[in-house]
Amino acid sequence: MIVGIDMGGTNIDGVIIEDGRIVKSIKKPTDRDNPFAAIYSTLKELLVDCDKSKIERINLSTTVSTNAIVENKTAPVGMIIQSGPGMTYDHLACGQENAFIKGYIDHRGNVVEELDISEIEDMAEKFTKEGIKACGIVTKFSTRNPQQEIYIRDILGDRFNTVTMGHTMSGKLNFPRRVYTSYLNCAVHSTFNDFAVNIKRALEKEGIDAPIFILKADGGTMTINSAEEKPVETILSGPAASFMGINALLPSDKDAILLDIGGTTTDIFFLADGIPLFEPLGIKIREYNTLVRSIYSLSVGLGGDSSIDIIDSNISIGPKREGKPYAFGGPKPTPTDAMITLELISYNEKHKDRANESMAELGEKLDLSVEETANLILETMGKMIKDKVDELLEEINSHPVYTIKELLYGKKLEPKLINVIGGPAKILAPILEKTLDLPCNYPSNYLVANAVGAALARPTMEITMHVDTSKKVLSVPELELYEKVSSRFNLEMAKEKALSLVRENAKSIGITSGNVDAEITEESSFNMVKGFYTSGKDIRVKAQIKPGLIEELRGDINA
């Protein structure tokens, strides 16, 4: 039995899934000020009359960290940043205090300039005097050589409640993003940990000892204990829940467009051969670009309740929602009004009269009948989605590549179908099918799709391996692994090692049974030459456990 809970902006959804069937589901309003209480009461209600001993896992998608960042309710952070030569660094300042320190490591991981220890001591003292309890340490090229970050952490000792070292956040190269990611990890640490402690206590009180997983923005999960260490990974998991929900309700192994059309917005995602398309580096939250791996998603201000205006004799929908649809007493006509007029959704006479009234008013300006206006609105909505999808596809298919092979023969994303969920999904499906000229599927029931997505999401991980055989060093920053290798180490050995590292660590991320679906996502090996002789190999490998479903949904999902 799996329990899934998705805490969204307005609602909390919860489901229980047993043997691939949704056996129970609920939907409750969110309490933004007390997320723990909201989740706890949802959970309690969900588990009434339930055999708690049968719960295998509890998967949570929570906005705790996201809200703290968006609402600026994070803890003060002191940042120790070593940028060395290169670009200017003033813009990297984040958190309450920033110390830009001496020392420098180059792109090969060579220490060019040592740390000034007294400088660090002074900074640490300053931070603690100001009552700062979280400290981030980021040096440029720390993923190539984390030595100075580790040394600084050792100097700080136990002066702070939490210390984040940049290289533990991601193995990818991007110093500014590593700074921001480390900062955010520190900033939400106490908020998320308070939440985690409360959840764990509450479950204990309820007599539930199932493992708890937290949904990440990449559509995978992590154990609550890992989340306590890397709370930044829990940000913006909402779109991932919805994405996984669509995949659970409408599985596909093709290139596909996934849409979640709601009242205010439409979220757009893509599948490439059934595998989610990710953001190239990481997600952006507020003004911060991060290295938090995330599903590629784009939200456009276009939904059932978007307000409609006539601009230059054309229908313009959204991006704003100015209230309820006109039929239900709102100020502006909306696509929902068009649907009522066309009798595509249930209504009563009073609503229908108001909907017609709003269509008539628009129709007058367009010289169209009430029905024609309503139809035109829905067609326009389809057209707007198509235009956005086309624009995104062009962008995606022109992403930079670095080899002749990829430039000439690289995979292009060519969607073969559309999977859509959300209120207007059923009504818009035929329109989208026509506008985009692709088959369009929608599920019979989508109401708790996000909770289903959260419930069925599997643990994921990604590692970045770099090997320099002239230095005889192998590194995997995500696992804090830095070890010696033989000078004869090669790409095949690196790939094997990466896969076995992923498998070994599968347990720690909560994969306890079954095969570990590890795969290599990127590989390269460069001959390094000094003078005119080969001095070694520079090997780069990425491996992952990709997002996927714990089990497939079976039969009718209505519960």
Added chain:
Amino acid sequence: MLKAKNKLGLVFFPAFDWAISSTHPEREERLLYTQDQLFEEGIGDVEGIEFFNPAIANEKDIKRVHFCVPDVKSRVTQSHLISAGGVIKSLQMVMDKKVDKSFALTRPPGHHAQRVVYGDRGFCIVNMEAVAIEKIRQEYGNLRVAIIDTDCHHGDGTQDIYWNDKDTLLISFHQDGRTLYPGTGSIDEFGGPGGYGYNINIPLPPGTGEEGFLYVLDNIVMPILDDYKPDLIINSAGQDNHYTDPLTNMNFTAQGYAVLNHRLNPDVAVLEGGYSIEGALPYVNLGIILAMAGMDYSKVHEPDYDREKLKQSKDITEYIKKISNNVYSRWENRENLYIKDIKGMEYIQEQRQVYYDTDGIMESQVQNFKVCKKCSGVNTIDSRSDRRHHIFAITIPRDACSSCIDEGYKLYKNTANKYTNVYLQDRLNDEFLAK
């Protein structure tokens, strides 16, 4: 978030799967550490800096510039078409005003590729800038272009291609040809009759540092550009003047390259040579990018940068001043020099040997330029290689007068039987014949 003052397009294409050979300087690894540096600095997140993939040049784009012997297909690989395509893309984006400036970090390089191509010389087969410029001219009209070649080696390929073209000003400064490959690039190589004075060489002594390069820039290049008023400035941005370069003997720096690009303010920069792939390229490229984007590059420097140690000697400074005066007075005097050296002649014939160092081919050729009052003049190349090719190539220039066009086609029709291949390049009508 950081914002670029100039919108900059980067065509960064390191061709990680292409090499001349596995230990050759022009190998897969060449731009790997540049990529690491640019990625780690977060260049792609700067607002106003955007990465683009290269376009792919086609056979006609190559024929517009080169006589490939025996043909394009057998001489030019996909990697060359892509590298040239990268420069085409860079120029197009600037012309279409999608970006203010662009930088093509593509490989292989091209500035040693001449009009006739038997094979690879100086790691070059296709002249990337020339192929791109000529394509752009077909699409956007006959622009006045200035190419400033800051590679340490003389841009002899570009010189050969634009020798007779006054609409393309070439200024190459390089380590003196008496001390470095390819050996050419002296001050008196001044252009053909159709472009006399518009080929400017500034040979610099080994050991030239920041001071010398910037002196040349401020005292020759910038004043000449002010006179010339080009529509487009292209920096052939070779990076082998760097003090760590393994093939050369200069003392230029990442800071120096950044300052140079800041002051030169090119519309487009194109990577050429530069083989200190760990110690120079990551920093030089970062410096050029920041300078072109109008951002602060003052903190860009190499790990072992030591300003005092890299200072050029007084002798060098004096010598460079002397050379600069000489070059600039020749520029100012170019019309008189034309009258003295060329006026009254009907044809100018130039004979020379060309060595293809990478492929080990020896070529001997005679170029013949018609001195025409109405246009740049039809011109021909009679060339023989030690691989038993003997070709005759005719170029009708973009500004050709009707009698030069007729003469070109007549020459093509009535060639002697002794040639293995005959080519006609009609740049005016954008047509290319071979037999």
